[in-house]
Amino acid sequence: MGRLFLVSLEGKIYSCKHCQAHLALVDDIVSRSFHCRHGKAYLFNKVVNVTAGIKEDRMMMTGLHTVSDIFCVGCGAIVGWKYEAAHEKAQKYKEGKIVLERFKLTGPDGSRYWVTHDAHMGGSDADDA
Numbered sequence: 001m002g003r004l005f006l007v008s009l010e011g012k013i014y015s016c017k018h019c020q021a022h023l024a025l026v027d028d029i030v031s032r033s034f035h036c037r038h039g040k041a042y043l044f045n046k047v048v049n050v051t052a053g054i055k056e057d058r059m060m061m062t063g064l065h066t067v068s069d070i071f072c073v074g075c076g077a078i079v080g081w082k083y084e085a086a087h088e089k090a091q092k093y094k095e096g097k098i099v100l101e102r103f104k105l106t107g108p109d110g111s112r113y114w115v116t117h118d119a120h121m122g123g124s125d126a127d128d129a
C-alpha cells in the first residue's frame with residue numbers, strides 16, 4: 001500500500017466506500033436535502049482526505065455555481081463537489097462547503113446507500129428545498 005497521510009476523524013464518520021478513508025463527520029452535515037445524479041447527497045461544512053479538481057461553472061437546480069469536483073486522496077474516486085462560488089445571493093451560504101454523494105460513502109453504522117435507478121439524469125444538481 002501507499003504511504004499516503006490520511007487524517008483520522010473521531011465520532012460518527014462517513015468514509016469512502018472504496019478505501020475506507022475517513023471523509024466527514026455526521027456533526028458537520030449542513031443539509032441532507034441535496035441531490036446528485038445518482039440520488040441523495042449531503043452538504044458538509046468540512047471534509048477531510050479530499051483534493052479538489054479544476055473549477056468550472058455549472059448550472060444547477062438552484063442557479064449558476066462555480067464548483068470543483070473533489071476526489072478521495074486514498075483511492076482517487078470522485079466523491080462529490082465543492083462550491084467555490086455561488087452566483088445567486090440566496091445560495092451564498094454554500095460557498096466553501098462540500099457535497100458528498102451518499103452512494104460513494106459508507107455510513108457511521110457501516111451502512112451503504114445503493115444507487116436508485118429512477119434518479120433523473122443530467123448533471124450534478126443541488127437542491128436546498
Ligand SMILES: [Zn+2]
Binds near residue numbers: 020
Ligand atoms: Zn477512497
